[in-house]
Amino acid sequence: MxxxxxxxxxxxxxxxxxxxxxxxxCVTRNFIGPVRRVKMPEGWELVGRGSFRIAYLSPDRVIYKVQHTYDYEYGQNNYGEFENIVCIFQSRKTMPGVRFPKFTLYELSGQPVMAMEFVKGVFPETYICYDTCNCQRFSGKCNYETLTEIRETFDLFDLHDRNVMFVPEQGEWVIIDVGA
Ligand SMILES: Nc1ncnc2c1ncn2[C@@H]1O[C@H](COP(=O)(O)OP(=O)(O)OP(=O)(O)O)[C@@H](O)[C@H]1O
Ligand SMILES: [Mg+2]
Ligand SMILES: [Zn+2]
Incomplete structure (x- = not known):
């Protein structure tokens, strides 16, 4: 789809x-503050910002990830994410209760924009579980353990607690950033 x-x-x-x-x-003309003339298109929303990309929500409720830069190969970009998801699907690796979002990569004059299903979930808090578990234990066990398991199963070294969400209605974890 x-x-x-x-x-x-x-x-x-x-x-x-x-x-x-x-x-x-503005910077080159030494303006004191940014002059806001360019407006976000009507009905769009900024929903998240990562180190490499910004996620916008369209009026149709689809996420579009735009890279901070297209000037050079820079860290975890949209091509990388695309390749990773495809590789994971091809490897047939799965983990019960964990899924990947639906996605489509658009290439516009050689510049990739990642469209992704908008996931309405909650981020896990894992930093509170280093010694003893203090988290919400979304799927019955410590979220920190779940994240470690997801990271190892799919070889996702950058799977931090803003890259995966738990969707309570479905009782499922969804990996929203497959960049690395
Ligand atoms: N499919 C999605 N549904 C809902 N929110 C999303 C989705 N994809 C991204 N986001 C939001 O946008 C933020 C940034 O997106 P993403 O993590 O893909 O960027 P990144 O630059 O690759 O991140 P990182 O800094 O982890 O490398 C996420 O942390 C999350 O808040
Ligand atoms: Mg991220
Ligand atoms: Zn815990």
Missing amino acids: IVGNARDAERILRYVKDKKKETDE
Whole structure:
């Protein structure tokens, strides 16, 4: 199933670029504060920011991940995430109660934008479980242990507690960042 559409991927990529261009111009002209002329397209929302990408929610409730930069190969990008998900599917590795979101990669003039199913879940708090477990134990056991197991099962070294969500209605974990 295809997630999102090229027009929306293009729209949000355009926005991010125009915004960046505006900010750069402000910096070179030594403006005191950013002059906000470039507006987020109507009905869109910024839902999350990572070290490499920003996630926007479209009016159709689809996530679009735009990279902070397309200037050079930089860390965990959208191609990397695409390759990782495909490799994991091909490897047929699975873990009960854990799934990957539906996704579609759009390539616009050689620049990838990742469209992904919007996951409405809760992030686990795992930093409170180093000595004894103090977490919400979403699926019956310590979330820290669950994350460790997910990380090892799928070889995802960057699986921190903002890269995976628990969806209570489905009783399922969903890995939302498969970048590394
Ligand atoms: N499918 C999704 N559904 C809901 N929220 C999402 C989804 N994908 C990303 N987000 C939100 O956007 C944030 C940044 O996205 P993501 O983790 O993919 O970026 P990243 O730059 O690769 O992150 P990192 O810093 O972990 O490398 C996430 O932490 C999360 O809050
Ligand atoms: Mg992330
Ligand atoms: Zn715990």
